[in-house]
Amino acid sequence: DGGITQSPKYLFRKEGQNVTLSCEQNLNHDAMYWYRQDPGQGLRLIYYSQIVNDFQKGDIAEGYSVSREKKESFPLTVTSAQKNPTAFYLCASSVDRVPQPQHFGDGTRLSIL
Amino acid sequence: AQKVTQAQTEISVVEKEDVTLDCVYETRDTTYYLFWYKQPPSGELVFLIRRNSFDEQNEISGRYSWNFQKSTSSFNFTITASQVVDSAVYFCALSVRGGSQGNLIFGKGTKLSVKP
Numbered sequence: 001d002g003g004i005t006q007s008p009k010y011l012f013r014k015e016g017q018n019v020t021l022s023c024e025q026n027l028n029h030d031a032m033y034w035y036r037q038d039p040g041q042g043l044r045l046i047y048y049s050q051i052v053n054d055f056q057k058g059d060i061a062e063g064y065s066v067s068r069e070k071k072e073s074f075p076l077t078v079t080s081a082q083k084n085p086t087a088f089y090l091c092a093s094s095v096d097r098v099p100q101p102q103h104f105g106d107g108t109r110l111s112i113l
Numbered sequence: 114a115q116k117v118t119q120a121q122t123e124i125s126v127v128e129k130e131d132v133t134l135d136c137v138y139e140t141r142d143t144t145y146y147l148f149w150y151k152q153p154p155s156g157e158l159v160f161l162i163r164r165n166s167f168d169e170q171n172e173i174s175g176r177y178s179w180n181f182q183k184s185t186s187s188f189n190f191t192i193t194a195s196q197v198v199d200s201a202v203y204f205c206a207l208s209v210r211g212g213s214q215g216n217l218i219f220g221k222g223t224k225l226s227v228k229p
Contacts, residue, residue, distance in 0.1 A: 040122070042204060042219030043158075058216065090158065099146035099165070099208045102217065104158040 002027045006091050006105035012113045013078065013085060021076045021108045023091035029103070030096055032074035036060060037088040037107075046089075049074055050096075078110060086111050115140045117207050119220035126195050127228050134190040134223045136205030142166075147181065147188045148206040148217065158204065164188065195227045 004025045013019045025032065031050050035043040045058030049068040063082025068074050074093075078085045088109050092102040116139040126132045138147065149161040162172065164181050172179045176193045192199055202222045 040221065042117070042206075042221045043217070044219075045216055048216075088156065090156075092158075099148075099163065101148065101160040101163055102158075103160065104150075107156040 004091055004093055004103055004105035006089075006108050008108060009106065011108055011110045013110060014113050016080045018077055018079050019110070021078070021089055021091075021110070023074045023076065023105060024072055025074075025091075025093045025103075025105075026072060027093055027095075027103060028071070029093035030071070031094045031100075032068065033092040033094075033102060034058075034064070034066065034074070034076045035090045035092065037090060043090060046076065115142075115145075115207055115209055115218045117205050117218050117220035119203075119205055119223050121223045122221070123224045123226070125226045125228065128197060129194050130227075131191060131193050132195050132225065132227075134192075134203050134205075134225065136188045136190065136220060138186050138188065138205070138207045140207060140209055142209040145207060145209045148208070149179065149188075149190050150204045150206065152202040152204065152222070154201070161190075192225075195225075197227050197229055200225060200227045 007022045033048040034046040037043050044060050046064050047066040049055035055066050055068050065077045088107050090107045091105045094100040094102045118137045145166045147164045150158040152158050169181050178191045180189045202224045204222045205220045206217045208217050
């Protein structure tokens with residue numbers, strides 16, 4: 001079955017540590033996205049990529065980094081510069097750029113130790 | 114600037130009741146797209162509908178219906194004869210053509226609880 005796989009489901013970060021969240025899709029979609037969701041809040045865009053080897057900052061990119069070396073993969077690194085990383089992170093993909101519907105993964109919940 | 118407002122933070126209904134989730138949007142663009150997504154407790158967002166600004170026809174899909182009114186900048190979502198499985202957080206989202214590519218602007222969501 002085609003879909004988006006995010007791993008791990010739960011992740012804990014120590015102070016000063018960088019962590020990487022994985023996102024893989026087998027939908028053959030060109031565009032991929034990373035969102036952050038805080039309790040009681042909507043989703044906020046961190047980064048997006050419309051094509052391999054290209055990505056753009058979203059609304060809250062500070063403290064995060066991404067890469068897009070393969071069409072299928074769009075990992076997100078939460079760096080130590082992100083002072084409030086505790087959140088639910090969702091990866092999405094779409095056939096092309098918005099306004100095509102985005103398909104979402106199951107998310108990764110990141111917490112601080 | 115674009116904005117989506119879902120004024121209802123939480124709604125609780127009893128099974129078989131009808132329920133309407135409100136969505137009000139703001140944009141100066143004439144071409145835009147509106148979406149509804151469902152987020153069940155498992156966490157993933159499930160796409161429900163997309164509507165463009167030139168199509169004001171209401172849509173019905175089974176127990177779900179959507180009422181798009183440009184005059185009031187609203188895109189409301191009604192669930193008829195609600196079921197326990199409808200319990201989830203529902204998000205309304207907006208995208209404008211030519212805007213920051215990839216940017217879906219989400220409302221804060223409405224948490225719907227359907228009790229048996």
